[in-house]
Amino acid sequence: MKRLLLAAMALFSLAVAPAGAExxxxxxxxxxxxxxxxxxGHLLPAFKAETGIEVRVVAxxxxxxxxxxxxxxxDALLVHDRAGEDxxxxxxxxxxxxxxxxxxxxxxGPASDPAGIKGGKDAxxxxxxxxxxxxxxxxxxxxxxxxxxxxxxxxxxxxxVKAGGGWYRELGAGMGPTLNTAAGMNAYALADRGTWxxxxxxxxxxxxxxxxxALFNPYGSILVxxxxxxxxxxxxxxxxxxxxxxxxGQAAIASFxxxxxxxxxxxxx
Amino acid sequence: MRAPDTILPLELDRVGFAAGERAxxxxxxxxxxxxxxxxxxxxxxxxxxxxxRLCHGLLTPSAGSVRWSGAAEGExxxxxxxxxxxxxxxxxxxxxxxxxxxxxxxxxxxxxxGPLAMEALERFGLAPLAPRPARVLSGGEQQxxxxxxxxxxxxxxxxxxxxxxxxxxAAALSVEMAVQEFHASGTKIVMTTHDLGQARRLAxxxxxxxxxxxxxxxxxxxxxxxxxxxxxxxxLAGELVC
Amino acid sequence: xxxxxxxxSVALDLVLTLDPQMLGIVRLSVQVSGLxxxxxxxxxxxxxxxxxLSAFPGRGAVVVMLNAFMGLPPVVVGLGVYLxxxxxxxxxxxxxxxxxxxxxxAQTLLVLPIVAALARQVVADLWEEYGEQLRSLGxxxxxxxxxxxxxxxxxxxxxILAGFGRAAAEVGAVMIVGGNIKGxxxxxxxxxxxxxxxxxxxxxxGLGLILIALVTLVNAGVFLMGQWARRRMG
Numbered sequence: 001m002k003r004l005l006l007a008a009m010a011l012f013s014l015a016v017a018p019a020g021a022e023x024x025x026x027x028x029x030x031x032x033x034x035x036x037x038x039x040x041g042h043l044l045p046a047f048k049a050e051t052g053i054e055v056r057v058v059a060x061x062x063x064x065x066x067x068x069x070x071x072x073x074x075d076a077l078l079v080h081d082r083a084g085e086d087x088x089x090x091x092x093x094x095x096x097x098x099x100x101x102x103x104x105x106x107x108x109g110p111a112s113d114p115a116g117i118k119g120g121k122d123a124x125x126x127x128x129x130x131x132x133x134x135x136x137x138x139x140x141x142x143x144x145x146x147x148x149x150x151x152x153x154x155x156x157x158x159x160x161v162k163a164g165g166g167w168y169r170e171l172g173a174g175m176g177p178t179l180n181t182a183a184g185m186n187a188y189a190l191a192d193r194g195t196w197x198x199x200x201x202x203x204x205x206x207x208x209x210x211x212x213x214a215l216f217n218p219y220g221s222i223l224v225x226x227x228x229x230x231x232x233x234x235x236x237x238x239x240x241x242x243x244x245x246x247x248x249g250q251a252a253i254a255s256f257x258x259x260x261x262x263x264x265x266x267x268x269x
Numbered sequence: 270m271r272a273p274d275t276i277l278p279l280e281l282d283r284v285g286f287a288a289g290e291r292a293x294x295x296x297x298x299x300x301x302x303x304x305x306x307x308x309x310x311x312x313x314x315x316x317x318x319x320x321x322r323l324c325h326g327l328l329t330p331s332a333g334s335v336r337w338s339g340a341a342e343g344e345x346x347x348x349x350x351x352x353x354x355x356x357x358x359x360x361x362x363x364x365x366x367x368x369x370x371x372x373x374x375x376x377x378x379x380x381x382x383g384p385l386a387m388e389a390l391e392r393f394g395l396a397p398l399a400p401r402p403a404r405v406l407s408g409g410e411q412q413x414x415x416x417x418x419x420x421x422x423x424x425x426x427x428x429x430x431x432x433x434x435x436x437x438x439a440a441a442l443s444v445e446m447a448v449q450e451f452h453a454s455g456t457k458i459v460m461t462t463h464d465l466g467q468a469r470r471l472a473x474x475x476x477x478x479x480x481x482x483x484x485x486x487x488x489x490x491x492x493x494x495x496x497x498x499x500x501x502x503x504x505l506a507g508e509l510v511c
Numbered sequence: 512x513x514x515x516x517x518x519x520s521v522a523l524d525l526v527l528t529l530d531p532q533m534l535g536i537v538r539l540s541v542q543v544s545g546l547x548x549x550x551x552x553x554x555x556x557x558x559x560x561x562x563x564l565s566a567f568p569g570r571g572a573v574v575v576m577l578n579a580f581m582g583l584p585p586v587v588v589g590l591g592v593y594l595x596x597x598x599x600x601x602x603x604x605x606x607x608x609x610x611x612x613x614x615x616x617a618q619t620l621l622v623l624p625i626v627a628a629l630a631r632q633v634v635a636d637l638w639e640e641y642g643e644q645l646r647s648l649g650x651x652x653x654x655x656x657x658x659x660x661x662x663x664x665x666x667x668x669x670x671i672l673a674g675f676g677r678a679a680a681e682v683g684a685v686m687i688v689g690g691n692i693k694g695x696x697x698x699x700x701x702x703x704x705x706x707x708x709x710x711x712x713x714x715x716x717g718l719g720l721i722l723i724a725l726v727t728l729v730n731a732g733v734f735l736m737g738q739w740a741r742r743r744m745g
Contacts (some may be wrong), residue, residue, distance in 0.1 A: 027609060027690075036709050040693075058609060058690035072598035073608055176708025183710075201710030229598050231606060327643055347649045358644035361662045361744045370658075374648060402744040422648075 025054035026236045029066075029074035031145060032174040034219070035059035037194030037263055042256040047243055053236045061144030061174065069093055069222070072229030075237035077222045078244070080145035080192075085220045094222040098245045101253050101264045102218040105149060106196055107209035108179070109135075109188035117188075123212040127157040134167040136187035140178050141170030145217075150190045153214065179205070192217055197258045218267070221245060244268075275425045276337040276346045277303040277457055279324060285332035286319060294319055294481045297333070303425075306448075306458040308468045308489070311478035312504060317461040318430050320478065324459065325352050325428050348375065351424035355431040357415035359403035364395060364414050367403045368421045375422055389421040390414075393447055409440025416447045427451050429460035433467065445471060465505070469493060477501050514712060521717030522724075533718075537725065540698040543611055543685070544678035547618030551626045551674055554619075556667065559630025560656045563638060574631065580624035585617075585683035592617040592688045609690040614698070617684040622674035629670030633663045665737050665744075672733055679726050699725075 034040065035057055044055050058068065062079040069077050070093045078100065079085060088094045107117065107126055115133035117126035130137055131154075139161070140147035154161050161168045169187065171178050175195040182189040183203040191199075196207070209215075221241050226234040243249045250266035257263070279301040286294040294316045301307055301324075309317045322328045323335060326347055337346045360367050368386040377385060390396045393413045398406060403414055412432060419427055429448065433441035441464075448471060452458050462468055468475065472489035479500045485492060496502050525533045562574060594600050596608040596616075607613045637659045645655050660667065682700035689696030691705060699722045706715035 027692075032708070036705075056609065056690070056692040056695055058692060071600075072603070174708050176710055180707070180710055195709075199710040201712050231598050231604070322643075325647060327646055344649065350647075352647040354644065354647075358641050360658065361664075371648060374650060374654070404744060 024052060024236065025056050026075040026233050026240060027056050027058060027073070028076050028078060028240070029058050029060065029064075029068040030078040031062050031065060031080060032059045032176065033080070033144075033146065033192040033195045034078060036174075036176055037192075037198050038258065039194065039253070039256055039264060043244075043249070043252050046248070046252050047240065050248070051236075051239055051243070053239060055240060061140075061142045062146075062148070063143030066093075069224045072224060072232060075224055075233045076241055077224065078219060079222070080217055080219045081148045082218060082220065084145070084148065085222060088222065093225055093228060095225050096241065097220050097222045098241070099267050099269060100219045100221045100244055101250075101266045101268070102216060103193045103264045104210065105146065105190050105215040105217050106193055106207045107188065107215075108182070108191050108196065108205045109208045110186040111204045111206055112186065113208060115188070118208045120209045121211055123153055123209055123214045124156045126209045127153050127159060130188050131157065131159040131167075134165060136185055137168050138178050138182035138185070138187040138189040139168060139170045140175065140190075141172045142174065144174070146175060146190060146192055149217065153190070156214070194258075194263045197261060197263055219264075275303050275457075276340070276349050277301065277425060278338060279426070280336045281324070281333065282336070283333035284323060284330045284335060286316075286323060286328065287331045292481060294323070294330075297483045299476065299483060299486060301457070301459060303457050304455070306452055306471055306473040307460070307476060308472035308474070309459070309461045309476045309478065310465075310468055310504070311484075313463070314480075315478040316481045317478055320476075321352070321428050321430050321459065321461055325350055327352075348422075349425040350428065351419035351422050351426075352428040352430065353412070353415050353419055353432050355434055357411045359406075359411055359414060361404055362402065363400050364403050364406065365390060365399040367414060368418050371418050371422050385421060389417040392420060392450065393417045394443070407440070409436050409443055412436060412440065412444050413447060416444065416451075420451070424456060426457040426459060429458070431461055431463065434463065441467070477504070479504075515716070517713040518716030518720060521713050522720040525717060526721065533721075535694065536697055536699055536702055537721070539611065539696070540679060540700070540722075541725070543614045543698060544618060544675060546615045547622055547678045548626075548671060548675045550615070550619045551622035552671055555623045555626030555674075556630045556660055556670075557656060558623075559627040559632075560634045560660050562627070562631045563634035564652070564655055564659070574628075577624050577628045577631070581628050583621055583624065585621055585681040586687065588620050589617050589684035589687035592620065592684070596688065608688065609692060609696060611689070611696060613688040614685045614696060617688045618678040618681070621681060621684060622678050625674045625677060626670050629673060630660070630663075630667055633666045633670065634659045637663050665741055668733055668737055672730055675729065676726055679722065 040057050048054055058074065060068065062081045062084060065077055065079050066084055066088050068074045069088065077094065085097055089097050107123060109117065115130045115135040117129050120126050139150060171181055173181065175191060176199065178189055179191060179195070179199050180201055183201055183205050186204065221244055223234070223237055223241050224232050226232040245268035250268055253264050253266045254262065281297055281299040284294065284297045285292060297320065309320060311317050319328070323330055326335070340346055360370060365386050368389050369382045372382040372385055387396060387399065390399050393416055395410065395413055395417055398410060403411065406414060433444050436444065445467065448458060448460070474488050475485065475492040476483065477485040477492070484498045485496060485501050492501070493505070496505060562570065592613060593608065595602050596605070596613050597603055598608070641659060641662070645658065650658060680700065682704050685698055686701050686704065689698070689701065691697050691701040699718060703715050703718045703722070706718065
């Protein structure tokens, strides 16, 4: 029965597949922030021109990206949550984690700035002020890398966001939707610089705090462990992994700019 | 085309039909022979249409039995009957396709369906309308098409349930002529009507029902000249019979 | 108002310049939703007719379930298909996750209850009218099914259209099983969701207008065809 079903599906997919479909590809699970910044539009054509391998990006939160890797639905990951990445590798789902690049987070908020954090260089202090002022804060709330970083900042500021009070709003949304919502309700938010730079619907939002070491946002590349899932395209995924962390990939990352501003900084060793 | 043997006579043995507690037909025993045009008469609500449906096998009696020359109802005898309803139900396709539909149903080979269908249409004056969609024909034309469809099936017996009650006089007349065609070709006619003139023109014998009971079953001439029962006399005199 | 007029000009611009990327996205959307509706029709029309014409214990429960499933949440269907097609799932070895095929499967499941439930209603209503005549003619079970489906073809078109509308409009299922991969599984609705999340509201709305126009066009075409056919066939 199952065999029959599989055969039927294979036949059927022939009918659906666009003519001349690219056969050689890998699936990369990555984050909405990298996708929405436009970085992949810059990197992937260069990689394909060189190797002939198409990289299909499924952009989700880091939490979900790790889950996709765990189930074998991706061949490689490019994510940003060091603790989560290490756990992923330690549990045997991934191999060969490498540093790729970093960008940074920025604290954005309404121009009226009710918590008075503008111009500060200390993100933790700014978060504490927001909590004291009970000013609205829009949180991703989606277990993404950005969300996990945000929670670490609250912890350092010794603020218990679970205590409630109405000012802390968990949206359960990607970076873009969270910024849309923050703009709509004049809330503060933590955003990655890449998404912010390419985000168009800012309304009164502006960068209020930036440049703190605590806002450092490193990305890692991980190969999904082929021993867990036979179907993983290990050779092509490895080609991508090495290219990205090699000199060509690093140069491509450095040359990606929005309005003349470099967004990601390669730091592969 | 028609088998030499026939499924007639039709025998009803103490047939009853009840809807819940209410008996709509009660204890009807009747024998209908081939070659005779039977007209079922009776006041409204007497059970005429019901009796026709029981004979045709569209309904199952709650008591008694309906038998065709000794055989029970079933697919083989059903295929040798046809019924024309008060309002014809035609399929949303052309007139000729409606006839071909029945021919296909009766297992006529594909090649022969076209000529046979056209022959049936011609017989009832419908040949020029063959390619027209059946649903846009006039009421009389639709009823004639229903008859042509029945003709194509070549039934031993044709049931007609008030076939002209929704038609104007000219159309009604063409339907009566069509009924005569069937009779002339040897098909047994069983019809209900509330038009006494039509009954006089068509009937060889009359089955008179009242309140779900069989009151009279007599040759037409005899029935119209001198009905035996008071109800039938009142009915023929045009009184309101309750 | 300026937002909307901006969206309108973006939409016009995309259409008039025949933006190749947009054409690819529109083509994929139509292909996926069209195939899903075709499959749902092939399964759903006979299924609905069988439900209308047959009696079996539990039939009422099946009908209620079918009607309820007309409102299946796309995300839930998407998740279910994802779990099936995931490499760790029972059909993982087919390697269909994040392909248009997976999207067609998910949308077929979404559309199937709509087509089947509406077909059941249409066929049941027709049976009221045709039942005695078809039984009188001695039409068998399968024959009844085919005859009623064919004679209900104009009403059934509406069921198919309802299914197409739902498939073309949904984003939850295709997002999960397709992955919104650029150039591979990116449809109109997932593009709209993406552009919205990038804060490019005029572009998102512009694409939305194109989608609405497309669905309207399909409906108008079918409506006119139906009108013409109804006038001809009565």
